[in-house]
Amino acid sequence: MTQTRSTALWWWKLVAPHRGTLVAGLGATILCSLSAAWVPYWAGRAVHALELADYGRSRKLLVVMLAFTLVAGLGRYLMRNILIGLSRTIEKEQREELFGFLLTRPFAFFERQRVGDLMSRIGDDVGSVRMATGPGLMSFLQAFSLLPVTLGLMIHGSPRLTLAVMAPFALLGLGFYVIGKASHRIQQKLQLVTSELNTFSHETISGEKVVQAFGLENQRIAGFLELSRRQAGLSIRQSAIFSSYGPLAMLMGGLAALVLVAFGGGLVLSRALTLGDLTAFTGYLAALSWPVMSLGWAANLFQRARAGQERIDQVFASPESSLPEPAVIHLSEHPTALRLEGLTHRFETGRGLGPLDLDIPSGGSLAIVGSIGSGKTVLLQVMAGLREAHSGRLLVDGEPLQQAGLRRHWAGIGWVPQEAFLFSTTLKENLAMGRPEATETELWEVARVVCLDDLIKRLPAGMDTVVGERGVALSGGERQRTALARALLRSPRLMLLDDALSAVDSETESRILDNLRAFLGRSTLVLATHRVFVAELCDQVLVLEEGQPIEYGSPAELALRPGPFAHLKRLQSLERELVKGAAG
Ligand SMILES: Nc1ncnc2c1ncn2[C@@H]1O[C@H](COP(=O)(O)OP(=O)(O)OP(=O)(O)O)[C@@H](O)[C@H]1O
Ligand SMILES: [Mg+2]
Numbered sequence: 001m002t003q004t005r006s007t008a009l010w011w012w013k014l015v016a017p018h019r020g021t022l023v024a025g026l027g028a029t030i031l032c033s034l035s036a037a038w039v040p041y042w043a044g045r046a047v048h049a050l051e052l053a054d055y056g057r058s059r060k061l062l063v064v065m066l067a068f069t070l071v072a073g074l075g076r077y078l079m080r081n082i083l084i085g086l087s088r089t090i091e092k093e094q095r096e097e098l099f100g101f102l103l104t105r106p107f108a109f110f111e112r113q114r115v116g117d118l119m120s121r122i123g124d125d126v127g128s129v130r131m132a133t134g135p136g137l138m139s140f141l142q143a144f145s146l147l148p149v150t151l152g153l154m155i156h157g158s159p160r161l162t163l164a165v166m167a168p169f170a171l172l173g174l175g176f177y178v179i180g181k182a183s184h185r186i187q188q189k190l191q192l193v194t195s196e197l198n199t200f201s202h203e204t205i206s207g208e209k210v211v212q213a214f215g216l217e218n219q220r221i222a223g224f225l226e227l228s229r230r231q232a233g234l235s236i237r238q239s240a241i242f243s244s245y246g247p248l249a250m251l252m253g254g255l256a257a258l259v260l261v262a263f264g265g266g267l268v269l270s271r272a273l274t275l276g277d278l279t280a281f282t283g284y285l286a287a288l289s290w291p292v293m294s295l296g297w298a299a300n301l302f303q304r305a306r307a308g309q310e311r312i313d314q315v316f317a318s319p320e321s322s323l324p325e326p327a328v329i330h331l332s333e334h335p336t337a338l339r340l341e342g343l344t345h346r347f348e349t350g351r352g353l354g355p356l357d358l359d360i361p362s363g364g365s366l367a368i369v370g371s372i373g374s375g376k377t378v379l380l381q382v383m384a385g386l387r388e389a390h391s392g393r394l395l396v397d398g399e400p401l402q403q404a405g406l407r408r409h410w411a412g413i414g415w416v417p418q419e420a421f422l423f424s425t426t427l428k429e430n431l432a433m434g435r436p437e438a439t440e441t442e443l444w445e446v447a448r449v450v451c452l453d454d455l456i457k458r459l460p461a462g463m464d465t466v467v468g469e470r471g472v473a474l475s476g477g478e479r480q481r482t483a484l485a486r487a488l489l490r491s492p493r494l495m496l497l498d499d500a501l502s503a504v505d506s507e508t509e510s511r512i513l514d515n516l517r518a519f520l521g522r523s524t525l526v527l528a529t530h531r532v533f534v535a536e537l538c539d540q541v542l543v544l545e546e547g548q549p550i551e552y553g554s555p556a557e558l559a560l561r562p563g564p565f566a567h568l569k570r571l572q573s574l575e576r577e578l579v580k581g582a583a584g
Pocket of ligand 2: 377378418498499
């Protein structure tokens with residue numbers, strides 16, 4: 001696990017770009033602390049003037065005290081505004097950086113990651129870092145700016161009494177250190193469980209229909225309860241640790257007050273200290289107690305944030321290289337030519353694709369046929385440049401496809417994945433996603449090609465109908481055809497259709513295939529299918545089995561040759577006849 005910012009100064013990397021704001025915040029904090037530290041001093045002097053029965057001077061001193069209090073209030077207002085604002089800016093930047101980073105990850109990254117976990121990093125972990133860069137940092141600055149001034153004033157009043165009352169504070173520091181260590185360990189575990197819980201909830205809610213249909217509710221609830229119980233247990237332990245900060249600080253504060261009265265009182269009686277000084281000391285202790293108490297709280301925030309930052313850094317340290325930046329690309333008018341030379345792609349399980357040699361000329365078409373798991377999708381993903389070749393090469397227009405050329409390759413592709421994914425917006429926006437400038441006429445034209453026009457006319461809001469999350473408001477076949485229309489609208493140089501008509505009835509399928517013929521030649525077409533009649537649309541057919549090519553040729557040739565394609569054709573023709581017979 002690579003950690004780039006796990007040093008004690010990890011937060012400095014976040015704050016450093018905002019040095020100016022930090023200095024302003026520090027200035028306001030110092031103004032606040034300096035003025036606040038002097039308030040007890042002036043109170044002590046006022047009491048001493050009373051001791052001497054100098055009432056006029058005492059009144060004047062009280063006015064000075066009030067002035068210092070007002071300045072302290074102003075400083076406090078500025079400090080909060082600047083420092084909390086700074087943390088919000090850092091939070092925004094970090095979230096944007098993380099989101100931007102995710103969008104430039106290649107396909108392989110998302111195969112490794114779980115959505116719920118990534119969401120918890122963008123949400124909870126970035127949030128916990130903000131608590132440290134905002135309220136946490138403010139507490140530290142406040143405590144460390146107040147301490148030296150107050151200590152100076154205390155020593156000025158009485159070095160002996162200072163030493164005596166500060167001893168409990170030293171013990172407090174030690175206590176905070178021990179608690180902080182324990183808290184960090186629990187925090188790491190807690191963040192892990194929180195992310196597991198997020199992943200589990202996300203998966204269960206996304207797959208809610210399967211859960212209900214298979215009666216898995218109890219099993220999922222049990223899984224959820226287990227994770228939730230672990231999370232609650234750790235949270236309770238964490239808050240138990242957290243709760244000990246306050247009482248410990250109060251205990252030490254009480255101890256300091258006890259020392260003040262017992263030891264300081266003795267000093268007053270022996271006339272080594274004035275009553276005014278003792279009053280000032282009471283004020284110093286009161287002024288110190290909140291910042292010192294909040295130090296423990298702030299230390300805890302930093303522990304949490306460090307654990308959160310480690311998890312954020314793990315995302316940034318992912319081994320996959322970034323995709324090139326999106327750019328304006330001027331595409332060639334010609335359809336893409338593809339060539340595979342000894343290409344393989346293997347998963348850890350040993351399954352996968354190839355070695356495969358294949359030539360698809362510009363404007364040509366290829367159907368990939370094969371049983372379930374034979375490698376059709378993997379081959380299309382390799383052609384789309386989503387998966388890398390492990391050996392051999394993929395040539396696009398005669399040039400090996402490399403990372404730098406991916407954006408150009410993608411700009412020319414009309415890709416219809418096996419599982420159509422629609423965004424939760426209108427049908428129109430989903431269709432025009434790859435070409436936002438498309439006209440209404442063009443939208444209706446592609447809708448006609450995929451036989452969606454009648455449906456759209458029937459919808460109450462027509463093209464402006466909102467399709468729901470992932471397109472739930474549409475049927476599987478409608479979703480597929482929307483995805484196909486979206487790809488066609490781009491007038492791509494290369495169409496990659498992964499079983500894009502599997503959820504469409506055979507009559508509609510035939511109509512769409514007829515319409516698609518008009519597209520052939522204008523773009524290169526590669527499609528994966530289980531249906532021979534779809535494959536017959538193409539110039540060439542490749543039959544895969546276990547990732548290996550077992551038959552290749554034109555549909556007419558293959559139909560005549562005894563082999564898997566001819567066998568499949570016989571079966572499916574028979575099936576069609578039976579269906580027709582039953583219908584007739
Ligand atoms: N991300 C992955 N990790 C590991 N193995 C995978 C992955 N994706 C696919 N495979 C394996 O690669 C093989 C080919 O999968 P592929 O999805 O290409 O099949 P397919 O021909 O498209 O099947 P179908 O007709 O069901 O769509 C399968 O054995 C599958 O288990
Ligand atoms: Mg597939």
